[in-house]
Amino acid sequence: MAANDADDYVKSxxxxxxxxxxxxxxxxxxxxxxxxQVYDAKHQKKKWRNCRRSSSEDxxxxxxxxxxxxxxxxxxxxxxxxxxxxxxxxxxEQFQKLGLSYKDLHSGNxxxxxxxxxxxxxxxxxxxxxxxxxxKDPKAWKYIYDASSVAFLLVCCRTDQKVINxxxxxxxxxxxxxxxxxxxxxxxxxxxxxxxxxxxISQLKGGEVSYPQLRRALSASQFTPPNKFFILTPTVPVMLx
Numbered sequence: 001m002a003a004n005d006a007d008d009y010v011k012s013x014x015x016x017x018x019x020x021x022x023x024x025x026x027x028x029x030x031x032x033x034x035x036x037q038v039y040d041a042k043h044q045k046k047k048w049r050n051c052r053r054s055s056s057e058d059x060x061x062x063x064x065x066x067x068x069x070x071x072x073x074x075x076x077x078x079x080x081x082x083x084x085x086x087x088x089x090x091x092x093e094q095f096q097k098l099g100l101s102y103k104d105l106h107s108g109n110x111x112x113x114x115x116x117x118x119x120x121x122x123x124x125x126x127x128x129x130x131x132x133x134x135x136k137d138p139k140a141w142k143y144i145y146d147a148s149s150v151a152f153l154l155v156c157c158r159t160d161q162k163v164i165n166x167x168x169x170x171x172x173x174x175x176x177x178x179x180x181x182x183x184x185x186x187x188x189x190x191x192x193x194x195x196x197x198x199x200x201i202s203q204l205k206g207g208e209v210s211y212p213q214l215r216r217a218l219s220a221s222q223f224t225p226p227n228k229f230f231i232l233t234p235t236v237p238v239m240l241x
Contacts, residue, residue: 009037015044064114067157068107076157078192084110084157085150085196085218087119092146093211099130101142105149106163107156144209148174148200151181151193159188175204195220 010016014026027040067084070076076084088105095102104126111120156162182197184190199217203209 010039016041064112064116066108067110067112067119068162070112071107071157071162075159078158081154081157082192082218084119085154086215088121088150088153089147089211089215089218091121092143092150095146096143096209096211101128101130102146103127105146105153107153144171144200144203144207145174147209147211147214148178148204151178151197151200154190154193155181155188158190171204171207175201178204193218 008029010026012026012028015023016026017023023044024041025044027042030038030040092102102121102124104123105121109121109123111122112118113120178197178201182194182201185194185197195217196214199214203214
């Protein structure tokens with residue numbers, strides 16, 4: 001159950017203390033998302049009002065850290081990038097079989113277990129199910145958008161650009177963005193993605209997606225054993241080992 005649909009995590013009138021020692025009196029619930037709820041709150045001493053988020057601790061305790069947290073002040077090694085991308089392509093291939101378009105891939109929606117062995121995709125708030133007889137739908141190419149978003153995610157993993165503004169949902173826009181990414185691979189030290197990006201451009205032009213071909217193009221640069229941990233190299237900071 002999403003946090004927004006759950007019972008209130010905090011009752012109105014309760015006093016919460018921040019890590020800095022500030023105390024806030026909780027007011028009404030404003031809303032919520034998948035993992036947290038947002039409340040109006042008043043600072044007890046300064047009397048100004050702000051919004052406070054209350055999270056479901058059980059969710060984060062079970063799921064562990066997000067990819068967004070892991071890449072906040074660092075870049076991931078190529079082996080980890082390939083493994084993450086390959087895992088996502090496998091997930092999206094299953095989604096396609098189910099008729100599901102995810103539409104919201106970013107580092108904050110990817111959570112690791114504490115041992116960094118399993119990666120889980122979360123937050124399906126923007127996802128859409130295809131209509132019946134979707135295999136006859138001429139717009140079935142929309143699945144290529146999820147595949148393309150994997151390439152944009154790896155830019156965040158390997159460069160200082162941590163937020164990607166996705167292009168508008170049209171084949172032409174995605175194709176242009178992918179061509180621009182291809183031209184920047186050498187400068188950004190991401191030539192390992194060349195075959196993968198070329199395959200994405202080819203599939204965007206054709207209007208269909210083939211995940212097996214995308215995975216082959218991705219693995220052409222470097223093989224990553226499927227039973228290895230996500231964090232593979234000794235050069236990664238200790239907290240990621």
